[in-house]
Every structure is written in C-alpha cells, then in structure tokens.
Amino acid sequence: MKIIQITLIWLLFISSLNNSSAKQPAITINGTLKGTSILKNSSLTINLYADYIPSALAEFKNSQNCLIDSLGKFSITLNPSAELVYISFSLQIPGQQPVNDLTSSFLVKPFLFSAGDVVNMDLNMKSAKIHFSGKGAAKLNCQALISSVSLPAGITDRVMQLHNQSAHIPAYQLLHESLENLLVLKAGILNSYKDSLAADQYQLIETDMAAEQRFKYLKSLSISYTVSTKVKKNAISTFFNDYLLKSTQLPITSDETLLKSAFALNLAYQMEWLTLNFKYEGQKITLQQIFDHIVTKYKSPIRDRLLLICLLTLAKKEPAEVFKYAAIALKTMDHSKEKDLLINWTTKHTAGSKVYNFTLLDENGKTVRLTDFKDSILLIDFWFLGCKGCTQMPKALEGIMERYKHKKDVKFISLNVDRSRSSWMKGLESGLYHSKGQINLNTGTMGTDHPLIRYYNYNSYPQLLIIGRNQELISSNPIDPRIDQGAEIKSLIDKAI
Known part of the structure; x- marks a missing residue:
C-alpha cells in the first residue's frame, strides 16, 4: 500500500x-x-x-x-x-x-x-x-x-464601494461594526454547546473567539496603514484614535484565561503598539517606548508575557536594542516561565554561543554537517521558491562575495527551505535565488520545520546567518545587506578573520 x-x-x-x-x-x-x-x-x-x-x-x-x-x-x-x-x-x-x-x-x-x-x-x-x-x-x-461564520458578500462589497469613493472612515466603521455583530452570531453557536463543555473550555473558546477576530482586524489595519496613501493613513489614524481605541478591549476574564488564550495577549500587544504608533504618528516608535508603556500599564504575569511578546516580535528589526532590553526585562519579570523562555532565547542568539549542529542535504542528496566546515566562516542565505525578497538577496550579496572571493576560509551557503526537492531544483534552475560560488543546500522534507530554523526562530525570508570558524555564532540576524549595502556583514566577517 x-x-x-x-x-x-x-x-x-x-x-x-x-x-x-x-x-x-x-x-x-x-x-x-x-x-x-x-x-x-x-x-x-x-x-x-x-x-x-x-x-x-x-x-x-x-x-x-x-x-x-x-x-x-x-x-x-x-x-x-x-x-x-x-x-x-x-x-x-x-x-x-x-x-x-x-x-x-x-x-x-x-x-x-x-x-x-x-x-x-x-x-x-x-x-x-x-x-x-x-x-x-x-x-x-x-x-x-x-x-x-463569515461576513456576507454585501458587507464586503459595500466596504469596497466606500473606499473607492474615498469614504474611508465610514468604510472602516461599517467593517468594524459588522465584525462585532458577527461575534453575536458566533456567541450564539457557542452558547448552544454550553451544556456539552466544561467551564474552562467554554471560557477559553469564548475568549479566543473575540480576541482572534479583533487581533486579525487590528493586524489588517496595521498592514494597510504601511502601504496606504497619506489620505488613507490619516483616515486609519483618525478611526483608530476616535473609535477603535475606546471600543476594542480585551475580553473580560481572569488573568489565568488570558495567559492560556491563543490570541488574547497577542491582541493586547497589537493594541498597545498601534496606540503608540498613532499617538506619535510620523515618528518611529522605539523599543524603549513600547517597553516602558507595557511596564507602566500592566502588572505581572500579564506584563511579563507582553514583554516577552514585545522583545521576540521586534528581535529581527532591532536585535541590538532587544538584547539591551532583554537584560532589563529579566530584572523586571516576576513570572518564572517568561523569564526562563527569555533566558533560553537570549542564550541561543548571543554572539559567541555555540551554533546549532545542523545536518543538511546537498544537490546530490549527500549529508552535509556543520562540522564539515570546521575552521571556516560561513554566511548562510535562507530562501524558498516564490519568495520575491529572496530573489533580491543574491545581488545584495555580490559585493560581499567579491570582497572575500580569495579567502578560502570564508564560505557562502545558499540554503533552500522548501520541503519539495522539485521546488528547490526549480529555484536553482531559474538562477534567481543563488549565485555562482555559493554551496547549494536544502533542509530536506522537514522544510521550515528543520531544527536549525526552529532553533533561531526564522519565520520570514530571506534570512541570513553568520557562523565563525570555531562554529560559534557571529550573528543570527545581521542587518539586511539590501539596507546598508552589506556594511555590517563585512565588518563582522572582517573581525572574524
């Protein structure tokens, strides 16, 4: 069979x-x-x-x-x-x-x-x-x-009509009110099962039901804001400050349920981030601002979970600042579980720590291990077929590869994370995802569930990893060379050499 x-x-x-x-x-x-x-x-x-x-x-x-x-x-x-x-x-x-x-x-x-x-x-x-x-x-x-349970087509059609007429605030109001009414229908379904559910099950499903819907709506607003015209950005800001800020709240329940919930504290963090974002519109929100905001507004254990979410969410964007505030958070946190998780994360991502001892596959199906690169400095570029940003990375790495082309102890690896070998081969054949001089490897059938990827929390691509000649971590998240023309990566490799 x-x-x-x-x-x-x-x-x-x-x-x-x-x-x-x-x-x-x-x-x-x-x-x-x-x-x-x-x-x-x-x-x-x-x-x-x-x-x-x-x-x-x-x-x-x-x-x-x-x-x-x-x-x-x-x-x-x-x-x-x-x-x-x-x-x-x-x-x-x-x-x-x-x-x-x-x-x-x-x-x-x-x-x-x-x-x-x-x-x-x-x-x-x-x-x-x-x-x-x-x-x-x-x-x-x-x-x-x-x-x-979903919104009827008539609602979504009308929302689009209002946006096309530049009536953005009425469009956001209609969508938000319709989604809140949808929760009433969902609550009716939940209530019909009340006699079949234990009290803690009922409470968690009820909390997740409201928190998930509100979280996804706020997330969509946040994404829309980043790509919108100035007029639409002003509409989103006005709508949030005048309407959503007052009407969107965490479900009323115990701290225990909020901590267990799959969505409640994600909603809380998204709400606090947007609150600061629209309060200081036009300015970049610093890690210190969101960190201090959470510490001032919340108490442990909710505060500690939100600090953990905050730090790990911003780790890729502001790695240096995250390490700085992680040290402060560990002194602030009262809740042992969040402290343990944060200690675990900082240990893995601290420069000088031992790199995860990975096993990968080359184009011929041969096993390749970290130990095969002893005494070499590695720059690994993670990519998958269909990733637009991944096709930009080879060009961004050109100057770096050119700088070290005569250094035999500096090696460049193109690491594909597709589960399917055919997808990997298709990407290589296209010539869009790798450069001559890179060693082509793949994570095998584990794809993005490969232990190396999970270990460093890589969930968006392209992603770069720099490893030292003693197989110690140089950086799990260097500045994207598309931003600084590879300046930081060159500096890190120069120091390692």
Missing part, C-alpha cells in the same frame, strides 16, 4: 498557573483526508509549542510524524503536558501555498483540545468542511462552526 508522509506538529501550551508535573491522558486523533488528487505527495502540518506564545515564534516548535495511507487515513497519539492544548492543521501540497486557516475557512487555527480526547476527524478538502466525532468532539465541532 502506498504510504504518504504527513508531518503533524501540534501546538501545546502550559498554563502559567498550572505547572503540575502529573502525566496527562493522551490525545488520539484518527483522521480521514478526502480528495485524492490533493492528497498526492502532500503533508499535513500541525505546530507544537512547549509554552503558548505567538505562533510565529518558530523556535518553540517541535515536530512529530505519522503516516497517511493511500486511502487518506492516519492515526496519531499525542502526549500533552497540560490539560488543555492547542492543535492546528495545515495541508502542504508540494509547489503550492499551504492550505490552512489563512487560505481556508474550515481549518481553524488553533483548535482547543483536552487531554484524554479520542476523536475521529473527517477533513473534506472538496467541500471545505471538517467534522469530529468521539470523545471531546463537541468542543471541536463548536470551534469549527464558529470559524465558518
């Missing part, structure tokens, strides 16, 4: 107020994926975290594999470390974008599971429906139905 590999990565968080070491009952999921044409050579991905923090922070993710047969059936048993866990699903089709909550309304991100759940999951890709049966199925079907 033909076997198709499926990677299941599950999202797991441990409540800050529930640190019991008692072993939890296992979760069993028996699944059927329907739609054979889609299943061919595909993988199902689910993301696992030791503690729930923003899902983009990939270094806290672990993976687990299971097999799916030619009939689309699979079975997996998970061993949660907490009573309540989050599990999300994403179908990866080689050469295509993942089918997940971003592209499909029926794949919820994430589902709230309970330890001891034993469920059957029917995932129909053609009808775009998902259904659960078995122990614990009620709360899962509740979440699936809630996620299926």
